[in-house]
Amino acid sequence: MALSNPNPSTGSASIPVDTVLTWSDSVSADYWRVYFGTSQASVQNEEASVYRGNVYSRQYDPRTLLAYSTGYYWKIVSVVSGVGTPSAVWSFTTAASTAEIVPSKGHFKLLCAIAGGKFYYEDSSVSPREMKELTTLTDLDEDQRVSMEEIDRKIFIANGTVKKVVDFRNHKITGAFSGDPRPTYGMILAVSGGASMIVDYWDGATTIYGYKTTAASFANLDVTTGENADGETVTFTLNAAGLAPTPAHVYNWRPFGYSYYANPADNPNGQMPPIATQVKRYKDRACLIGNTQDPHQYYQARQGNPYDWRYAADDESSPYAGGNSHAGKVGDPIVSQIPFRDDYMVYGGTSSMWLLRGNAASGGSMDELTRETGIVSPEAYCLGPNNELYWMGINGIYKMTADFAITCLTKDKIPQFAKELGLNPTIHEITMAWDKRRDGIMVRVTSIYDGSSSGYWYDFRTGGFYPEDYPDVCGAFSQFYYDADSPGMRRLMLGCKDGYIRFHDDNYKSDDVGLNNGEQAFEAIVSYAVMGPFNMSANFGYENVIKNIKLLLAGGLANGTQPDTGPVDWAVYTGQSAEELLEHFDVDWDDAVKTYPQYGTVSSQGASAVLPCRMRGAFGLIVIGNNSIHTTWAMERVYAEIEQGGKARI
Amino acid sequence: MAAKYRVSFTMTKNKPIQLLFPLKGIDRNFAVSSQPALTSPRMLNVRPYDVLENRARGGQRPGLNKAYSQQLGTGKPVVAMCTITIVT
Numbered sequence: 001m002a003l004s005n006p007n008p009s010t011g012s013a014s015i016p017v018d019t020v021l022t023w024s025d026s027v028s029a030d031y032w033r034v035y036f037g038t039s040q041a042s043v044q045n046e047e048a049s050v051y052r053g054n055v056y057s058r059q060y061d062p063r064t065l066l067a068y069s070t071g072y073y074w075k076i077v078s079v080v081s082g083v084g085t086p087s088a089v090w091s092f093t094t095a096a097s098t099a100e101i102v103p104s105k106g107h108f109k110l111l112c113a114i115a116g117g118k119f120y121y122e123d124s125s126v127s128p129r130e131m132k133e134l135t136t137l138t139d140l141d142e143d144q145r146v147s148m149e150e151i152d153r154k155i156f157i158a159n160g161t162v163k164k165v166v167d168f169r170n171h172k173i174t175g176a177f178s179g180d181p182r183p184t185y186g187m188i189l190a191v192s193g194g195a196s197m198i199v200d201y202w203d204g205a206t207t208i209y210g211y212k213t214t215a216a217s218f219a220n221l222d223v224t225t226g227e228n229a230d231g232e233t234v235t236f237t238l239n240a241a242g243l244a245p246t247p248a249h250v251y252n253w254r255p256f257g258y259s260y261y262a263n264p265a266d267n268p269n270g271q272m273p274p275i276a277t278q279v280k281r282y283k284d285r286a287c288l289i290g291n292t293q294d295p296h297q298y299y300q301a302r303q304g305n306p307y308d309w310r311y312a313a314d315d316e317s318s319p320y321a322g323g324n325s326h327a328g329k330v331g332d333p334i335v336s337q338i339p340f341r342d343d344y345m346v347y348g349g350t351s352s353m354w355l356l357r358g359n360a361a362s363g364g365s366m367d368e369l370t371r372e373t374g375i376v377s378p379e380a381y382c383l384g385p386n387n388e389l390y391w392m393g394i395n396g397i398y399k400m401t402a403d404f405a406i407t408c409l410t411k412d413k414i415p416q417f418a419k420e421l422g423l424n425p426t427i428h429e430i431t432m433a434w435d436k437r438r439d440g441i442m443v444r445v446t447s448i449y450d451g452s453s454s455g456y457w458y459d460f461r462t463g464g465f466y467p468e469d470y471p472d473v474c475g476a477f478s479q480f481y482y483d484a485d486s487p488g489m490r491r492l493m494l495g496c497k498d499g500y501i502r503f504h505d506d507n508y509k510s511d512d513v514g515l516n517n518g519e520q521a522f523e524a525i526v527s528y529a530v531m532g533p534f535n536m537s538a539n540f541g542y543e544n545v546i547k548n549i550k551l552l553l554a555g556g557l558a559n560g561t562q563p564d565t566g567p568v569d570w571a572v573y574t575g576q577s578a579e580e581l582l583e584h585f586d587v588d589w590d591d592a593v594k595t596y597p598q599y600g601t602v603s604s605q606g607a608s609a610v611l612p613c614r615m616r617g618a619f620g621l622i623v624i625g626n627n628s629i630h631t632t633w634a635m636e637r638v639y640a641e642i643e644q645g646g647k648a649r650i
Numbered sequence: 651m652a653a654k655y656r657v658s659f660t661m662t663k664n665k666p667i668q669l670l671f672p673l674k675g676i677d678r679n680f681a682v683s684s685q686p687a688l689t690s691p692r693m694l695n696v697r698p699y700d701v702l703e704n705r706a707r708g709g710q711r712p713g714l715n716k717a718y719s720q721q722l723g724t725g726k727p728v729v730a731m732c733t734i735t736i737v738t
Contacts, residue, residue, distance in 0.1 A: 495728025510713050
């Protein structure tokens with residue numbers, strides 16, 4: 001049989017749920033059809049329900065389909081010139097769930113996301129985890145920036161005039177008060193001999209959210225009583241059973257008791273800024289910026305109480321509103337707020353950066369960090385492994401160390417940074433994120449119109465910037481490093497244009513671009529690296545000849561112990577000037593037939609290759625790359641044998 | 651100024667030169683004829699640490715894969731993400 005060596009081997013058990021299926025094929029097939037599912041009969045009969053599409057290498061990744069302790073069947077059909085040869089039906093059983101998914105330490109994390117005006121959370125009750133819709137966030141304005149931040153097991157959302165709370169912590173009770181005394185933040189409401197809660201938020205009418213402190217439940221008609229901050233007795237009678245956060249309650253983020261006051265100015269908990277585009281947590285305060293009616297202002301809620309915005313004198317926990325200006329001058333509109341280390345908040349303006357030290361309401365100070373640059377977008381920043389801050393200004397990527405020394409990392413590498421990216425903050429979603437797993441920073445600049453995406457990978461280990469582009473559907477509108485409880489899930493997540501959350505997968509040799517007519521579709525990664533230009537001649541007016549080159553690619557012997565590279569395209573350019581070579585490269589590297597260089601493809605896996613050239617010039621340039629689907633490559637080095645030429649033929 | 655790509659050889663004997671992957675990334679700061687060693691004026695979708703063995707030798711970047719099979723927001727962009735802590 002042509003198809004053999006299934007991995008996992010057939011009948012095997014306790015297979016990890018992150019397994020990738022591989023097989024051998026004695027023929028060089030055009031592609032392989034994959035049937036995979038839990039029904040042996042369906043797989044045997046090649047039913048549509050278990051057809052998983054075609055693959056172009058001898059592997060299939062079923063990880064999004066695998067659950068724990070489940071038996072699976074799979075079958076491969078090798079297709080050559082339209083003629084299919086099926087394998088046997090192979091099987092395996094996945095391992096039982098481990099404690100790794102939900103650690104026994106008493107708490108765990110879930111990823112949350114917003115797309116299309118809906119809130120999603122990671123469902124931990126299934127394996128592998130799925131993203132599940134919680135609710136539609138009514139009123140959410142998708143044309144406005146959306147920002148969210150966890151504060152004390154609640155997610156606070158800022159979206160222009162819309163502000164929401166997704167509350168994963170509190171119980172909800174509804175009912176009516178008897179008489180006027182009203183609840184205050186932090187008071188205890190309790191049923192005699194029954195349930196009890198610490199009041200967290202009251203909407204000003206009939207609904208209270210609070211942290212339940214007893215095992216007993218709130219029942220319909222329960223009468224709860226408690227003493228508010230003014231020493232008055234509050235009585236609240238439930239008209240329905242209390243509701244646990246399963247998983248969360250969603251309500252508008254407003255000052256405590258908001259609707260009780262006909263005139264919001266009368267609310268002892270003050271007023272929030274009418275518009276906000278970014279929410280962050282700093283010193284246990286909910287912090288807002290982005291009020292277009294006063295763009296120079298930042299706002300901070302009371303310490304420990306995100307529903308109190310009443311500014312008070314002589315109160316170090318008081319809410320606070322401030323600006324970033326020198327005395328007597330108009331400040332710089334605030335674009336971003338960045339909690340930095342434990343005791344600082346960086347405010348990034350359009351053309352300057354400012355540092356708030358300590359508590360704004362008590363002894364804090366606001367100092368200018370730099371006027372050389374501001375920050376281009378609210379999420380165009382990230383922290384680094386040594387307490388440093390990275391952000392994108394209009395002139396490039398900046399770094400501020402823990403002792404506030406600022407340098408521009410791109411100034412002497414990519415002098416025309418903004419021009420090369422076509423940077424325009426009004427039409428681009430600009431995000432940065434520290435990828436702890438890969439030891440670098442992902443910089444993405446994505447068109448909000450078509451998703452076209454460019455940017456750089458910045459590698460901490462080499463200090464280099466590496467341009468990357470993605471298919472439009474993979475354009476990143478958001479980035480987040482998910483420090484999941486499960487080590488295998490810790491990865492940089494990209495929130496993509498097409499509604500999928502993606503990550504960089506070493507096992508993927510193409511980009512997943514979603515489904516096309518129900519089939520998984522991929523797009524080849526166009527990759528290349530230019531080596532040179534290098535000066536081939538030590539003497540002015542002379543040129544030499546590249547006689548041949550030797551590509552030493554990754555993999556050693558084919559199918560040996562070292563992983564083999566895939567095919568590598570190569571080209572050698574020579575000429576009288578270095579710039580001439582780049583011009584030739586720019587013109588024809590993408591062309592199948594190239595005009596200027598010697599070129600070809602090394603397709604044997606794992607082998608090095610000696611390639612005859614006989615290219616004459618004063619300068620040389622060698623390019624290697626690949627634009628084939630389902631292939632990747634890696635190299636060790638390139639040798640070029642050069643022999644004497646003669647006087648330049650100018 | 652950084653060291654340049656430079657070939658050193660005698661005129662009477664063929665001698666191979668070796669070129670390494672531009673591990674220090676893109677560099678468009680200098681004259682093209684003075685391109686610093688281990689940098690490149692043109693590169694795309696490559697990283698210094700390859701996906702096969704994670705060695706500092708250069709190769710194609712990793713591909714993009716779906717973290718979850720669900721498409722959110724009926725296909726509209728994922729505009730924000732964060733985590734929530736759940737207490738058991």
